[in-house]
Amino acid sequence: MPARRVIVSAARAPILESGLRDRERFARGRRITLGTMVALIPQFERGQFTAETPVPTWWPIRKRLEIAAEWARSPVLDVGAGTGWLALHLRHWGHDVTASDYSERARENFQANAAIAGYELAVGSENVSALSYAEEQFASLFCVSVLSYVEDLQGALGELWRVLRPGGIAVIGCLNAYGSFAFLFDRDPRTLWRENRHRGDIRQDVEHFHGPRWWQREFAKRFTVVEAIPLEILSPAIARFAGYGVNPRWTRADVRLAAHMPKEIASEVIFILRK
Numbered sequence: 447m448p449a450r451r452v453i454v455s456a457a458r459a460p461i462l463e464s465g466l467r468d469r470e471r472f473a474r475g476r477r478i479t480l481g482t483m484v485a486l487i488p489q490f491e492r493g494q495f496t497a498e499t500p501v502p503t504w505w506p507i508r509k510r511l512e513i514a515a516e517w518a519r520s521p522v523l524d525v526g527a528g529t530g531w532l533a534l535h536l537r538h539w540g541h542d543v544t545a546s547d548y549s550e551r552a553r554e555n556f557q558a559n560a561a562i563a564g565y566e567l568a569v570g571s572e573n574v575s576a577l578s579y580a581e582e583q584f585a586s587l588f589c590v591s592v593l594s595y596v597e598d599l600q601g602a603l604g605e606l607w608r609v610l611r612p613g614g615i616a617v618i619g620c621l622n623a624y625g626s627f628a629f630l631f632d633r634d635p636r637t638l639w640r641e642n643r644h645r646g647d648i649r650q651d652v653e654h655f656h657g658p659r660w661w662q663r664e665f666a667k668r669f670t671v672v673e674a675i676p677l678e679i680l681s682p683a684i685a686r687f688a689g690y691g692v693n694p695r696w697t698r699a700d701v702r703l704a705a706h707m708p709k710e711i712a713s714e715v716i717f718i719l720r721k
């Protein structure tokens with residue numbers, strides 16, 4: 447089944463595949479209105495994925511899913527797939543999906559989530575800088591919040607180019623070195639004397655600290671930059687101080703604000719690239 451984009455007013459929200467009227471939810475006991483443009487996996491929407499998986503009410507995640515629904519073309523690769531929430535949604539929307547991650551812990555989460563969602567979707571063990579896939583194998587690929595953490599960045603960019611078909615689309619999410627996430631987490635002074643900088647999640651230590659202009663210039667050496675989408679500005683701060691269970695209104699407002707702001711102040715920027 448193709449990715450479903452449902453564009454309607456909130457008042458005439460459809461019953462989505464999950465059987466839930468998606469525009470009306472309750473958060474912290476208060477009735478709020480939520481909108482989503484894409485069909486979510488019911489188990490994800492009900493918060494049944496593993497504890498390390500982003501929560502469905504976190505608006506930057508929904509925005510990533512909307513971008514994915516718009517740009518994915520089969521066969522599609524999700525590299526550095528983490529807990530699999532994105533790859534499993536691509537599969538849910540009927541795409542021919544290949545997924546991989548080089549971390550065993552991430553792959554365990556991925557497999558657990560695939561079992562919860564009821565999809566048979568394998569997750570390969572791959573290093574983005576040395577992929578085993580054939581040349582021009584994919585019509586689109588996703589590499590979201592990964593490139594800052596790889597050791598061999600130029601190798602990774604070369605591999606992403608190699609496995610993509612001419613005319614294919616690469617959707618790449620990049621940490622902004624001057625954004626709120628970087629300042630709150632990666633530039634935390636305590637990390638200077640902490641022996642293990644891994645923060646207990648599947649993120650890795652940052653190897654490449656760059657601003658969005660740097661990333662864009664680097665991508666433009668190989669790809670045509672179709673769009674640079676500022677994803678969020680303050681959501682990482684909201685997570686840090688109010689937790690991920692906060693009323694989704696806040697992160698929705700942040701995502702909406704980010705869309706109208708320069709990418710330089712975003713915490714993460716999603717680049718849409720064409721080969």
Ligand SMILES: C[S@@+](CC[C@H](N)C(=O)[O-])C[C@H]1O[C@@H](n2cnc3c(N)ncnc32)[C@H](O)[C@@H]1O
Nearest residue numbers: 526527528548549552573574590591592595596
């Ligand atoms: C911050 S997580 C993002 C995961 C997922 N893309 C998402 O958006 O939730 C970064 C992921 O990149 C993976 N990763 C880091 N370096 C990698 C590499 N060289 N090759 C493949 N995966 C890598 C990590 O294992 C981790 O799962």
